[in-house]
Amino acid sequence: MSTATEQKPLVALDGLSKTFDLSPPLLNRLIERKGRRSLRAVDGLNIDIPRGKTFALVGESGCGKSTVAKLVVGLHGASAGKITFDGTDLTKLAAADRGAFRKRIQMIFQDPYASLNPRWRVRDIIAEPLRSFGITSSKAEERAEVGRLLELVGLSARDGEKFPHEFSGGQRQRISIARAISSKPEFLVCDEPTSALDVSVQSQVLNLMRDLQDELGLTYLFISHDLAVVDFMSDYVGVMYLGRLVEAGPAERIFSAPEHPYTRLLMDTVPDITMGRRNRAPVIGEVPNPITPPPGCSFNPRCPLANDRCRAQAPEARKRAGGSIVACHAVEEGRDTPETVACETGEGARMQLARGAA
């Protein structure tokens, strides 16, 4: 199941699951005879992230990718499965022992307007991890370290005196990055770090993140819905759909020869400035409600290749030639071999899944 076998991964998720309880209160259950309800936000995720590499999770809203980020940094407790970081299972760790790992795992959030305290000066925002982990011993040392971090992310040491509102969105995200790397972490979880930014600023932040990775040897779990950004940033890609990993593998493999019908659909719907007005295959349907997922493969109502087996049995993830893993009956059985597959759907729409390996 591993996507990289050459070395021991820094982070390994094994069968990681998270179920949220959405049951009505006990009294309502008794009086109105309502049953328990739950939502499987993440369902049996297996991911290995080698040291110094970037693993990207992509998927649409509600697919569970942000839940994975929160599980990994410990903001949610896992319902099942293991999160192994450098040989230690974080899910088994007592709260008191987690502190040591917090220093080594940091997170960058999506919205730099919400993730920085507006009443704190930037130097305090960045120094907070230094103080709470006891990294610096004196005020002078702290000041020097904050200045160094600000310069590392392309701001000036004097900016530490300012408040967050004095900065633009891109500069704020640089401050978030400076804070995240202040405790010298090995592993950064980045949840949509550039989706709140404009494109010209996004490229600055993405370049900075790659430079920092090279300089500091960081490992990234990069969460995004933007395939072009993922293609630029990542070494490995996992595609999620309704809490499950449908396809994962080396980035070049996923982007040049996507196999799962959902991955192909995603690739086909990315607006691209170079393609002009191509005749895009009409995409049908929407992501189903995760509280009541369809039986069998959760993608079957939208899939042009779905048959009775897909509607009855959830597919297992299988290793494919080329180093990726794919969870799809059609791919496994070779039903997807003709490059163009057309089929009637419930609404009578025709959908074509044509995409030559670029």
Next chain:
Amino acid sequence: MSTTTFPNAPLLSVRDLSICFDTRHGPLRAVDGITFDLAPGEILGMVGESGAGKSLTGTAITGLLERPGRIDRGEILFEGKRIDTLSPDEMRRLRGRRIGAIFQDPLTSLNPLMTVGQQLVQTIRTHLPKSKDAARARAIECLAEVGIPAPEARIDQYPHQFSGGMRQRVVIALALCAEPSLVIADEPTTALDVSIQAQILDLLKKMCRERGAAVILVTHDMGVIAETADRVAVMYSGRVVEIGSVDRVVRDPRHPYTKGLMQSIPRVGSGVQRLTQIDGAMPRLTDLPSGCAFHPRCPRAFDTCQQTRPAALPVEGGHVACHLYQEEPA
């Protein structure tokens, strides 16, 4: 409202439009002298970073500009008549009937306390002389046209019972049910997932093409424009820096900002190790640089750029506002 349009006359003509906000520290000019024409049935994309003034332009055309914002210069001509000077009542009659609007968040643009049917019937009856039953029948037709399955049943449901993509379909039905000749779509797909975004863009394009409605598509996403629009206006700091056919602007951008913008967009399969970046950020309205607003970030700026504001110069079926093209006519 007269609907006699000459085949070549522009449907909408914006002339030297400036929008200004009065603040305690003096007026802030958020949109500064923009000029463009829109032909009947044409899709014009407006692209730019947040704060470039693209949404404000759309708001001014729909007459929804609120205090302290005001139009302090220029004019907006719709079907040959000035609409920026109309009274709120006259504007209300025009809006919805002749000019439709689609906003970013479908949940906030629908009334949560009314069924989608009530909202559609209300809009239809406000603008068209139809009986209640006829309006309801038309509303069901509208829902069917925007691809909502089982419209007879869905018409009596509330907005919260629809998914994001379906809600935006309802908003499109609302905007188009009175058959307007101009639709202002402000970031219509930004709140939606990519696979839904493609559906909604295709739908918007198809519906407007069928009805011959012109569209101003406001977005920050150049990819959306490239796939949807005929022409594109690139905005920076309240000014249109470049306008032209989408094919030309994508293939051969002239303004240094447009060039940088195009190159900074990551692309699937490009295999680059570094993205081209435009250093710095768009200036705040409170301290706009002199001359060309882009000159502090421009790799090709020279002395003139700091002193005088560039005029719009004609290039291949459009305009570019840049001193680079002043000296050596293209």
